[in-house]
Amino acid sequence: MHIIAKNLSLDYPLGSVKKSLLGKIFSGNVGGKIFTDETENTYIRALDSISFEFHPGDRVGIYGNNGSGKTTLLKVLAGIYPLSEGTLEMEGCVSSFLSMNLGMDPDLTGLENIIFRTRLLGMSQKQTETVIDCAANFSELGEYLDLPLRTYSNGMLTRLSFSLVTAFDPEILLMDEWLSVGDESFQEKAQIKLEEIFHSSSISVIVSHNPNMIKRLCNKIFKIEVGQLSIVDE
């Protein structure tokens, strides 16, 4: 099981974009470099020649500012965005849910939402029951699981979705800012849970804008800036 990337680049196509004068004068430092090719199509170089090797036991943390390419990198690893250049070799079963709230229906109850997720993953009745137990226990939502999601507060919603995404244990775990969730007591619990699944899944990759969090949890730390990855600590 491993993830190996060599000179991986990703150009995000924007179609034809008119650039304003203002944008040209104040070149910002948010996001990847924007460039236009000979056919007048504009792209963002979201990932710029990235190379790395992740092996079992690696708890990879990547931090960077808004628009630095964190989520794009995860989406490439998840197989959602195709590469523009370079190679990516992935071996192992990748976690499926990048977004915590994907497919959640406010008119279904908490329980129905859990079942919907497990069905999307093609789980058997028995596996579904395990997931339900796991998520119900961890979220501590109790009777609220039988109420529609629209009756939940934001905090309760994140409790549910966090409990749900962490109820599956894949070989390769990809996480996008799953850390800032819930109230204080839940945060503590969430941290412990994260550490637990970090150790149980073979390779975990987590991205966040918060370097402290990552430094505490991970043993392989990278910084991403304007689509370029640099190693901070190993």
Added chain:
Amino acid sequence: MFHKQFKKSLFTLNIINKDFFNGLKLFYVWRVLAWADILQRYKRTVIGPFWGVITTALLLLFIGPVYSKLFGQNLTEYFPYVAVSYVIWNFFSTLVVEGANSLIISTDYIKNMAWPFSVYFYRCVLRNIFVLMHNFIVLVPLLFYFNLVSLQGILLFIVGLGLICTLGFAITIVLGILSLRYRDIPQLVTNLLNMLFFLTPVLWSVNMLGASSWMVQFNPVFHVLEVLRRPLLGGVPEIVSYCVIIISIFVLLSLGFYFFYKTKKELAFWA
């Protein structure tokens, strides 16, 4: 040179094959999504999808008698004709409009899940088959009442349904991909279909055109209707209709696969 060409086309086939075959294997995903789509439409109602059935039943109850008078037709002949035609028109036109929206409504999943794109095409077709099956709750008693049910009819209908679903699938791929890039297309398709409703023999029948009845042959949707409604009304579709459908399937499916091959790398970015 030839060898290189051959290798390239094999590679093309492989990409298409991989997506559409792997998508087929994810049956459990698109079944769940298709059914969830239907429930979503009628959320917080008590009888859920049966509202669709009631809508169809009510409409037919009023259209039947009124239009049979309007067109001077015999009610026992006109009523089953218009009922079957209307349900099938609805099935096909909705499939086309939703086909155009198949990828647009799936952008959340496209941007977050690494499923093959074909999952969303299958989802669209299956959802419309579910709706058609619901409407059969209205049609079946009606067909029995007018004594139009036969084994031959049922078999021919199943063949027709298979063909039209394949055609709908091909249209879904073509329009789904184009619409994801050019968001004006679903609007255009909706408009065209509204117009086609009046140009296609749904409420009126071909023989009302008299000497000009040959004109309908040039309307492809007419053949779609014929392949499905003739068997249900105790007749047999013309060979011409089957030919038009099969040729359309071939052309549109090839076009769809070509579009897919050309755009596969960009679809996720357009979503």
